[in-house]
Structures are given as structure tokens and as C-alpha cells.
Amino acid sequence: MSDLLRVENLRVSFPGPGPESGTKILTGADLVIGPGEAIALVGPSGCGKSLLTRALLGLLPDGADWTGTIRWRGEQLRDPRGRNWRKVRGEGMALVLQEPQTSLNPVLSVGDQIAETVRVHSGVSRSEARGRAVSLLAEMLVPDPSEKADCYPHQLSGGMRQRVLLAAAMACDPDLLIADEPTTALDVTVQREILALINRVRRDRGMALLFITHDAELVPLVATRRAEMSGGRIITHNHLDRPAVLNAADDSLSREPSGGAFIRPAGEKSPVLKARGLVAGYGPVRTAACPRAPVDGVDIDLIPGRALGLAGESGCGKTTLARALSRHLIPVEGTIELEGEDFLSFRGSRLQARRRRVQMLFQDPAGSLNPRQVVGRALSEAVGNNDPVRAADLLTEVGLFRELASRYPHELSGGQRQRVSLARCLAADPGVLIADEPTSALDMGSRNRILSLLMRTMERRGLALLLISHDFGVLHAICDRVDVMYGGVVVESYRVVERSRNRHPYTLSMMAAAPASLNRGQRWWLDAGKGLQKRSGPSPAGCPLAGQCPLQKPHCINELPPLVEVAEGHFLRCPEAGEGGP
Amino acid sequence: MKPGTSSDLSTSGDRWWTDPRLRPGLVITLGLGLLALLAPVIAPGDPAALGSAADRLAAPSGSHLLGTDLLGRDVLSRLVHGSRVSLLVGWVSVLVAVLLGTAVGLAAGMGPRWVDRFLMNTTDVFLAFPRIFLILLLVSLTTPSLLLVMTVLGLTGWMGVARLVRAEALSLRERDFVAAARGLGLSSWRVATGHVLPNLLPTIIVAATLRVGSAILAESFLSFLGLGAQEPTVSWGSMIQQGRGYLLDGWWLATFPGLAIALTVLGYNLLGEGLRRRLDPRGGREGRDE
Ligand code: SF4
Numbered sequence A: 001m002s003d004l005l006r007v008e009n010l011r012v013s014f015p016g017p018g019p020e021s022g023t024k025i026l027t028g029a030d031l032v033i034g035p036g037e038a039i040a041l042v043g044p045s046g047c048g049k050s051l052l053t054r055a056l057l058g059l060l061p062d063g064a065d066w067t068g069t070i071r072w073r074g075e076q077l078r079d080p081r082g083r084n085w086r087k088v089r090g091e092g093m094a095l096v097l098q099e100p101q102t103s104l105n106p107v108l109s110v111g112d113q114i115a116e117t118v119r120v121h122s123g124v125s126r127s128e129a130r131g132r133a134v135s136l137l138a139e140m141l142v143p144d145p146s147e148k149a150d151c152y153p154h155q156l157s158g159g160m161r162q163r164v165l166l167a168a169a170m171a172c173d174p175d176l177l178i179a180d181e182p183t184t185a186l187d188v189t190v191q192r193e194i195l196a197l198i199n200r201v202r203r204d205r206g207m208a209l210l211f212i213t214h215d216a217e218l219v220p221l222v223a224t225r226r227a228e229m230s231g232g233r234i235i236t237h238n239h240l241d242r243p244a245v246l247n248a249a250d251d252s253l254s255r256e257p258s259g260g261a262f263i264r265p266a267g268e269k270s271p272v273l274k275a276r277g278l279v280a281g282y283g284p285v286r287t288a289a290c291p292r293a294p295v296d297g298v299d300i301d302l303i304p305g306r307a308l309g310l311a312g313e314s315g316c317g318k319t320t321l322a323r324a325l326s327r328h329l330i331p332v333e334g335t336i337e338l339e340g341e342d343f344l345s346f347r348g349s350r351l352q353a354r355r356r357r358v359q360m361l362f363q364d365p366a367g368s369l370n371p372r373q374v375v376g377r378a379l380s381e382a383v384g385n386n387d388p389v390r391a392a393d394l395l396t397e398v399g400l401f402r403e404l405a406s407r408y409p410h411e412l413s414g415g416q417r418q419r420v421s422l423a424r425c426l427a428a429d430p431g432v433l434i435a436d437e438p439t440s441a442l443d444m445g446s447r448n449r450i451l452s453l454l455m456r457t458m459e460r461r462g463l464a465l466l467l468i469s470h471d472f473g474v475l476h477a478i479c480d481r482v483d484v485m486y487g488g489v490v491v492e493s494y495r496v497v498e499r500s501r502n503r504h505p506y507t508l509s510m511m512a513a514a515p516a517s518l519n520r521g522q523r524w525w526l527d528a529g530k531g532l533q534k535r536s537g538p539s540p541a542g543c544p545l546a547g548q549c550p551l552q553k554p555h556c557i558n559e560l561p562p563l564v565e566v567a568e569g570h571f572l573r574c575p576e577a578g579e580g581g582p
Numbered sequence B: 001m002k003p004g005t006s007s008d009l010s011t012s013g014d015r016w017w018t019d020p021r022l023r024p025g026l027v028i029t030l031g032l033g034l035l036a037l038l039a040p041v042i043a044p045g046d047p048a049a050l051g052s053a054a055d056r057l058a059a060p061s062g063s064h065l066l067g068t069d070l071l072g073r074d075v076l077s078r079l080v081h082g083s084r085v086s087l088l089v090g091w092v093s094v095l096v097a098v099l100l101g102t103a104v105g106l107a108a109g110m111g112p113r114w115v116d117r118f119l120m121n122t123t124d125v126f127l128a129f130p131r132i133f134l135i136l137l138l139v140s141l142t143t144p145s146l147l148l149v150m151t152v153l154g155l156t157g158w159m160g161v162a163r164l165v166r167a168e169a170l171s172l173r174e175r176d177f178v179a180a181a182r183g184l185g186l187s188s189w190r191v192a193t194g195h196v197l198p199n200l201l202p203t204i205i206v207a208a209t210l211r212v213g214s215a216i217l218a219e220s221f222l223s224f225l226g227l228g229a230q231e232p233t234v235s236w237g238s239m240i241q242q243g244r245g246y247l248l249d250g251w252w253l254a255t256f257p258g259l260a261i262a263l264t265v266l267g268y269n270l271l272g273e274g275l276r277r278r279l280d281p282r283g284g285r286e287g288r289d290e
Helices: A049-057 A083-092 A110-122 A126-139 A156-171 A188-204 A216-222 A318-325 A350-358 A375-383 A388-397 A402-406 A414-427 A445-462 A473-479 A505-512 B022-037 B074-110 B112-126 B132-142 B146-155 B156-173 B175-185 B187-223 B236-246 B250-279
Strands: A005-014 A021-034 A038-042 A065-072 A095-098 A176-182 A208-213 A225-230 A235-241 A272-282 A295-302 A308-309 A334-339 A357-363 A433-436 A463-467 A481-486 A489-495 A563-566 A570-572
Touching: A005 A049, A021 A038, A021 A049, A038 A216, A038 A489, A038 B146, A049 A065, A049 A095, A049 A176, A049 A208, A049 A375, A065 B074, A083 A095, A083 B175, A095 A156, A095 A402, A110 A126, A110 A156, A110 A308, A126 A156, A176 A188, A188 A208, A188 A216, A208 A216, A235 B250, A272 A318, A295 A308, A295 A357, A295 A463, A295 A489, A308 A318, A308 A473, A318 A357, A318 A433, A318 A463, A350 A357, A350 B175, A357 B132, A357 B175, A375 A388, A375 A402, A375 A414, A375 A433, A388 A402, A388 A414, A414 A445, A445 A463, A445 A473, A463 A473, A473 A481, A481 A505, A489 A505, B022 B074, B022 B250, B074 B146, B074 B156, B074 B187, B074 B250, B132 B146, B132 B187, B146 B187, B156 B187, B175 B187, B187 B236, B187 B250
Parallel strands: A021 A235, A038 A208, A038 A225, A095 A176, A176 A208, A308 A463, A308 A481, A357 A433, A433 A463
Antiparallel strands: A005 A021, A005 A065, A225 A235, A272 A295, A272 A334, A481 A489, A489 A570, A563 A570
16 A cells, blocks of 8 residues: 555544533544645634544544544554553654744744654754754754754744744654744745745655645645635645745735725824824833833824824734834833823823723634633623613624624634624724734634724724734735834835835835736836845844844934935835835 | 544543543542432441440441441441531531632732732742641640541641732733723723633632642541541541551551541542643643643
8 A cells, every 4th residue: 555644434422411502523534645745634624633633643532433444555554552562652743833923832942842853753862853843943944053952942933933843843854844834924024934944844855744724825836736615525626736836825805006095085083092102011121131112102093084004024023012102011212192182191090991992803813712601601791781772783894693692602603702792892882992912823814804894894983903914915005104113113104005115125025925916017026036134133122123124224223214205195114115116 | 423433532421521621520529429428328336425345346237347446336327427527627628718819810820910929929928838747736726626637727728829829810911801801991900800710710610629639648648647536537548646555456447537538538639630731721732732
């Protein structure tokens, strides 16, 4: 037999009491993977993809019933705790999960964690294992691998943590890598790097890959075959051509806003929320080692009925800014004016009443709802007078059935939870809604529906919306103006209608990750082969991009350029932008 | 169960009942609870009834299944009645400890930083005292009584719960749903009791169950020293104390209460451990073999 893994008629269900009782999740899944083959398994969230991986590894949760055959190299695996299956788990298959943060032990250095895996599998000495760990990190293109090995997970970025997980997975030299949504939590640019890395490692090692994703657009980037999962079965097997060049696909939402469908006349209303010179961060900011705060001098105006986009990759300070604007984090410096009053001066019951005007929609709808509170209770508590009728109206407003009021959050899908979170925000009758990557934890389908719901809600209620995202397609479709943030400062602010070729180098490099959001005039950046290259660490005083900017001039290292209005309504923090183009 | 189902994975059906720790734990603790509740019905005789001279220090036999003590009292009856004291002391003192510990832990975890610092320093001070000396000191300064034992055990046992609750509350308060509740203008009290406390319940229940066993052990120890239950109240600890001089001539006097204590502690530890694996999300790691 030449198959590496053959699954036939796999059925998984949850009998007995409990929330999932009686549900059949997998109803006869078949899957064959040959040695060295790369298969992508696509399906919406909640279709049972993750359960399939757990079944393959023999790690189904307690209380799951399963039937069917799973063969590894022709040998049937029967007992999940038996020797055979354990051996397959240890040496045959390796798993990489979506959330690198929770898959790593926060109290061990990453090098130790990889070395531990190495030792378990090959029984080599401590120092040898350590050496192997460093070389694995190097294989995953981690810069300065021996220094990085001493870092703890929280000291690394999301992309680095994912590389560490890959290195740990490679420690046992597996024949099959199962990657369960490995890039979902990452930024576009990082996502592409990780996909490229997975491709390369698979080729070099002749390893098979089962790549699980909800994002059909990633499939051609990594897989030679595609399987689709729906209704508990795996329904199609398409042979694709050889992996396409890495090229992020168009987002259905990103179109040229030429008709100006979402553009309202400018400048008729005064802002509900006005922030000036905000400096914020956790713990002490502006220390000697790190003179720039996570948010360092940001001005924001939020206007009723308008959406302001805030773009930037993780770590640029956008979430810190969101928390400061909603007063979940008290800014170190600066002022916030809410409806003409000083928001930061409120205390006690006055604060409790006034802060309801600024609501925040969080990225992860699973974490933003109290797991022990039914939806109806959460909403009526949010309304303030425990009025069940009002709670039901709110559910209708966000497009949910009233019956959902009696459900617990874990009984809802990701999209439904995000709608409930939105309803809870609306219960407070806010003037400002801050949505921090509200769709990045959702699959493509619910993503677009939630975005259009957000837009409709904003228009109907005249809300001022601050939409935080790293996806320019989304931002351009919904917002009137986009602020691009990097290293704690706003590096560019532009109106979406204005499609100048004159962009900040950082904006261009972010847009280049999703080329559809570049207009014709801006494509010179791609054609010229420009891009950010890390040459040295960031300079503490200068432009945050200095050290990796292709347009860099000597003065960039020492002084932060001011944000200047280069055209009407277009602010840029880079004197060199536009140079070097055609 | 369907044919072909793997027997290892399908611990389904009544999942609580088939758990290898929960089932014996439940059997023992529920059985003991019934025994204590129905002691007058179950016990073959009056625990205080003195026997005739011939009946004194009689070995286990048909008429006295577990034998009699120095005064001719039936050991089985005394054992059954003694369970009441052990369970009462165990539960009440744990209840006191858990209520106090939860209040302190929640206040420290959710309150402003100075409250946290003050409460945790206080907790550390309490922890620095060796518990058993504290108990001995308090008990020996006053007339021994059960009520005193329960209060003292409770007042010296809350520190662990407080630390546990505080740690959990500190991590819960960073969660988005707590931020959302604050954003809705709920008072700190409402956030702490309505959003954080319900999510702490599994932790608290597990901590309480695991502590019942040690509280029962502590009560027996105090009674053994004569500082706990006083005659005519029967307690396992005092039974052992009375039998300690007759380990050879009357081995049944100390052996059976000793076994009863061991079984009770085992039962509560199994129950607590089983509950922890069921309720505590971090406990559900069975089935992986690292
Ligand atoms: S200021 Fe200098 S370093 Fe910064 S973006 Fe412009 S050219 Fe690049």
C-alpha cells in the first residue's frame, strides 16, 4: 500500500447529556493522503474540520463516539491510547494549530520547548537537543536563532511564535504535517511568509501536508489537491495544478470606490469624540530602553455617521489606542473630549453613565461574552433595566432570531456571537463604536455579513465608527478616511476617494500584501520591486520605519518627520514619499 | 453503543458515573452522607449505652460486629454516630474557609491595587503561622467544643482559597467580556459578582471538595488530643484516642475509626480530583500522553 493515511467512513458524534448531545459532526468522511502530498481541506467554521484532525490524532474529547477506519501506512489504528497510535502521534504526524499563543507554554523559553520535544523523540543529550532546537529554528528562517531560543513566547511576535511551533513540530521529523488554520490569527504579510515557509519545508523534507482552512483563497498557495468539507462529509477532491505563486487573492469587498457609494459629503458634523496627543501603554512608557510609547501622540476625530479606518499590523499600537479611547486604559498624556466634555475627568457614577456612549466590539466574540450568561440576560443587563422586550428587539436589529435569547455563547456560531456582541454594544445606545478587527476571527462568509451589518447599523443610528483592521479591502469599502499607524504614530491619513500614487512607504508595503487594494497609480511600488527589508533595528528617535525603508535617507534615523498635509485632506509623515516612482 | 465503537474513547453515556475517579468518590461521599443523616436508624444500638461487665472490651462477634469498648459500648454504633461529627466539622469549617477565602480573593483580584497588596500581605502573614500551632493555641486557651473547632479550622484554612480565587480573578479581569461589562457602565461590585464570580465557581467547588478531607483529618487530630468533641459526643478521633492504649488487647478500638477516617479522606480527594478534571478546563488533558 502506498497511501500514507487512509480514512474511510469516519463518523463522530456526541451522544449522552451535554450541550452537543446527539449531534453528529462527521457523518462518513473519507480522505486519502499519499506520501509527500499536499492537500487542503476547506470548509466553513464549525463544519467539523478540527474534529477530524483530533480524530486522526486519536485525541477526540471524552464522550465522542466514533466509527470507521483510520489506516496509517496500511496499518489500522484502533486504540487511541495504544502503542501504535501513540507512535504515529509521536513520529508520524505533527500538528500545528491556529493560535500560537496558547499552544506554547508561557513559562518556558521556546528553545527549551523545542529541545524537550527533540529529547522525547530521539533521547539525545540536553546540549545536543539544544543544538538541534537552534538548527530547527534556523530552518524556519528565524533570525538570530540562538538568541531567539532564549526568548519566552510573549517576547516574540505572532509570526515568530508560529515559526517556533513549526520548528517544534519538525523536531520529530514527521511524515505528515497537519496544519489547522495556522495563519488565521496573523497579519496578511506575515501570513504569506508562513505559507511560503510551510511550502519550502514540505518540499525540502518530502513531507505530506494536510492544510486545514476556512479561506478557500489560500488553497492554491499551498496544496496540490483540494478537499471540501460540508455536512460532515468530505465532498470534492479536485486536483489542482502545481502550487501557484504566492499571491494574495482579491477580497470580494475590495473594489475601487469610484462611484463613491459610501462616501458622504464631508465636514458637516462636529466630532463626537476628539482625542489629541494621546500617549498610552501598559506599564511605564517612554523608558530609556524604549523611548517611544505603544501609542505616542495620536490625534483622532470620530464623526457621527462616518467610519474612520485604522490600519496597521499587530503590534503597531492600534489595540492600545482603541483601549485608551474607550477608557479601558487611562492614557498617560493627552486629552479625550466626548460630546464636548472631558472624558478623562469622569469618575464614579458619572463615568459609569457616560462611558456607555463609547462601546467596543472586540476581535474575538468567544472571549467577549460571559460564558455563564445566556444571551438574553447579557442583553437585558446591558440595556440597564432588565427589559426582555428591548433585548429581543436588539436581537432582531442585528439579524438574529429572538429564540437565541435563551442560548449560552458556546451554543452559537462565531458569526452569531459577534452579532450578539454588537447587540450588546447597541443596548447602551452608544455614540461611538470602536470595532477592533471585528471579523478576523470569522470565516469568509460571516465576515462579509458582519461588515455589511456594521455599515448598516452605523448609517441607521448615525454612529461614529472606528474600524480597526489590517485589511485595506475592508477599510476602503467601509470607511471615509483611513489612518495608517506604525510604531505608535500615525504615518499617513487619507480620504478613501483620493487615490493618490503618493503613499507612505509603509502603507504601500501593507497594501502590496493584498495587491487588489493598490490602484493603478500605486502599482509602481510592486513593479519597482520595492519592499521593506529589515536591515537594522528600529531607531528610537527617528521614523519608526527607518532601518527597513527602501526610501530611507540619513536624517530618517534621528528625527521623526512631522505629519504634513501634502494635498487637501491627505497627511503624510514622510518627506521622501513619492520619490523613486516613475 | 454502536458496534465498532472504540471502547476507549466512548466514555459516554453517563460520563460522570463512568469516570474512574468520580464514581468511587461519589459512592464513598454520598454513602457517608447518608450514613450520617440516618445514623440513628442505621446504627444497631445506642452509642452511649453501657454494656454489662462481661461485654466490656469484647472482640468483634455476632452480637457486636465491631466489638465493644472499655465501657461495653458498641463500636459499630459509635462509628456510625461519629460520622456525623466528622462530616459536620468537615463541611462547616470548609464552608467558612471558602466563603472567607472567596471574599478576600475576589476583593484582592478585582479591587484597586492597594487593596490587593493589603489583603495579600495579610494572607501571607496568616500563612506564615504554622496552622496546627495556631489551632492548638486557640483551642487550648478556651474550653474545647465542636463549634470552636469548626470556627478555628475555618479561620485558619481560607488562605489557599483566597490565593486561588485571586489568581483566577486576575486572569478573568483581563478577558474581553469583563472589559465589555465595565464598558457598559456596570459598577465594580456588579462586574465582580455578576461576571467574574460565576466563572470562578468551578474552581471554588473543586477547592472546597478537596479541602473537606483535610478538615476531617484535622478534626480527628484535635479530638485525638482531647481538644475536639467532648463526651458524650462521639467522634472518630476521640475513639482512636480511647483505643490507643489497647492496640494489642483491643485492636478493634482504634483500627475501625482509623479506617473510617482514611476512607472518608480518600473519598473526598477522589471526588475533588474527579471534579477538577471535569470542571477545570485546564484539567481535561487526559488522553494525551506527554
Ligand atoms: S521618513 Fe524616511 S524612513 Fe520614514 S518612511 Fe519616509 S523615507 Fe522611509
